[in-house]
Amino acid sequence: MRYPKTHKEETRRKLIDSSRALLKQNGLDATGVDALMSSVGLSGGAFYSHFPSKQALLEEVIREEIQHSVSMLKPPSPEGGPTLAQRTKAYLSVQHVEHPEMGCVLPALGAELGRIPPEVKSIIEDGLKEMHAIWYDEVKDEGAAWAAIAQSVGAVILARAVKSDATRREILKGTRLNMERLIQQHTTGTPSS
Amino acid sequence: MRYPKTHKEETRRKLIDSSRALLKQNGLDATGVDALMSSVGLSGGAFYSHFPSKQALLEEVIREEIQHSVSMLKPPSPEGGPTLAQRTKAYLSVQHVEHPEMGCVLPALGAELGRIPPEVKSIIEDGLKEMHAIWYDEVKDEGAAWAAIAQSVGAVILARAVKSDATRREILKGTRLNMERLIQQHTTGTPSS
DNA sequence: GTCTATATCTAGATAGAC
DNA sequence: GTCTATCTAGATATAGAC
Numbered sequence: 001m002r003y004p005k006t007h008k009e010e011t012r013r014k015l016i017d018s019s020r021a022l023l024k025q026n027g028l029d030a031t032g033v034d035a036l037m038s039s040v041g042l043s044g045g046a047f048y049s050h051f052p053s054k055q056a057l058l059e060e061v062i063r064e065e066i067q068h069s070v071s072m073l074k075p076p077s078p079e080g081g082p083t084l085a086q087r088t089k090a091y092l093s094v095q096h097v098e099h100p101e102m103g104c105v106l107p108a109l110g111a112e113l114g115r116i117p118p119e120v121k122s123i124i125e126d127g128l129k130e131m132h133a134i135w136y137d138e139v140k141d142e143g144a145a146w147a148a149i150a151q152s153v154g155a156v157i158l159a160r161a162v163k164s165d166a167t168r169r170e171i172l173k174g175t176r177l178n179m180e181r182l183i184q185q186h187t188t189g190t191p192s193s
Numbered sequence: 194m195r196y197p198k199t200h201k202e203e204t205r206r207k208l209i210d211s212s213r214a215l216l217k218q219n220g221l222d223a224t225g226v227d228a229l230m231s232s233v234g235l236s237g238g239a240f241y242s243h244f245p246s247k248q249a250l251l252e253e254v255i256r257e258e259i260q261h262s263v264s265m266l267k268p269p270s271p272e273g274g275p276t277l278a279q280r281t282k283a284y285l286s287v288q289h290v291e292h293p294e295m296g297c298v299l300p301a302l303g304a305e306l307g308r309i310p311p312e313v314k315s316i317i318e319d320g321l322k323e324m325h326a327i328w329y330d331e332v333k334d335e336g337a338a339w340a341a342i343a344q345s346v347g348a349v350i351l352a353r354a355v356k357s358d359a360t361r362r363e364i365l366k367g368t369r370l371n372m373e374r375l376i377q378q379h380t381t382g383t384p385s386s
Numbered sequence: 387g388t389c390t391a392t393a394t395c396t397a398g399a400t401a402g403a404c
Numbered sequence: 405g406t407c408t409a410t411c412t413a414g415a416t417a418t419a420g421a422c
Contacts, residue, residue: 032398033399034398043408044398044399045407046405046407047399054398106354111303111305113353114353115219125355125357128364142367143370144370146364147348147367149347149351150344150351150364150368151344154346155339158343160306161306161309161314162317162321163314164318171343173339174338177336177340178339179340182371226415227416235389236390237416238390238419240416241417242387
């Protein structure tokens with residue numbers, strides 16, 4: 001064979017990884033198959049040896065992105081890593097806002113997630129339920145757990161939608177303060193270890 | 194003249210109003226000039242008698258949408274209308290989530306707002322500052338005011354991104370409860386009238 | 387001011403050579 | 405598996421008739 005059997009899966013992996021960044025940066029509609037392929041040094045026509053359609057790639061990308069976002073929110077295995085409060089602080093950082101291509105898929109795609117087919121919405125839903133469980137474990141309150149996720153995602157979206165750095169920082173700082181308060185209110189009396 | 198002088202502005206008005214709904218429903222990129230024009234019963238070519246480009250229409254639409262969202266958040270002139278808490282409850286409703294075309298522009302466009310030109314981001318920013326002032330007036334806390342806006346927008350986006358009605362309702366209900374708590378915490382000791 | 391026709395460009399997807 | 409060439413469809417925008 002002209003290509004080693006590992007070649008296809010390597011190319012596929014590179015394509016997915018590159019697509020994850022590009023799609024988060026520019027959105028689902030605005031990123032064409034040609035752009036995705038040339039980002040891994042291939043021509044547009046070769047795409048269809050790897051996926052039957054652009055939609056199929058989008059599904060895979062969203063699946064991996066959601067899985068990744070959940071794993072980033074998850075507490076580190078034994079002990080010792082950053083706390084949920086600390087991970088949230090990093091989420092609500094200028095660094096995250098300025099680099100959607102490396103960040104969470106939820107604020108990067110935003111409203112586009114409301115327009116994807118139901119099968120893909122199921123993936124989002126499962127991921128959000130996992131995130132909710134992680135937050136619930138911390139704050140022991142169903143509502144507060146959903147609100148924590150909502151305001152994290154919302155703050156990053158809003159911070160990206162304003163022009164000035166000053167307002168961007170205000171939004172992030174304000175939300176960080178509120179999140180600290182939310183965590184503290186729901187964990188007082190519950191020793192953390 | 195073949196058309197009365199009020200005709201152009203009437204057509205323009207109808208076009209903008211119709212565009213506001215369509216763009217919020219389908220997104221900025223996915224809605225073409227032809228679709229916008231045929232929604233008011235005209236052909237695509239006639240568009241350019243009203244706007245020099247699609248981008249110019251988008252700016253006008255976003256400007257009016259932001260202005261409208263601010264006016265919806267604003268307390269009714271003298272007294273007697275719904276409270277901020279009540280208006281927030283309506284914002285976090287299934288009705289709002291299921292009808293993006295009639296709802297707030299921020300969750301309807303979401304991440305797309307992060308990719309518009311700086312001039313338009315200024316419009317968003319000014320509107321967000323007005324919304325922040327309205328919230329600050331209620332809760333007297335800069336951070337809580339930003340967090341209130343962020344979690345409202347975020348919750349609507351997330352509610353639209355999940356498949357099941359049950360989870361949709363959970364997200365909205367949880368966020369509503371948290372918003373009530375936020376308002377109550379920051380207003381105790383401050384009589385409301 | 388609006389129409390039809392068109393120019394130009396880009397999109398997703400397919401066909402056949404290598 | 406990847407390439408080039410191409411099909412079809414859709415986009416933004418323009419030109420000229422009415």
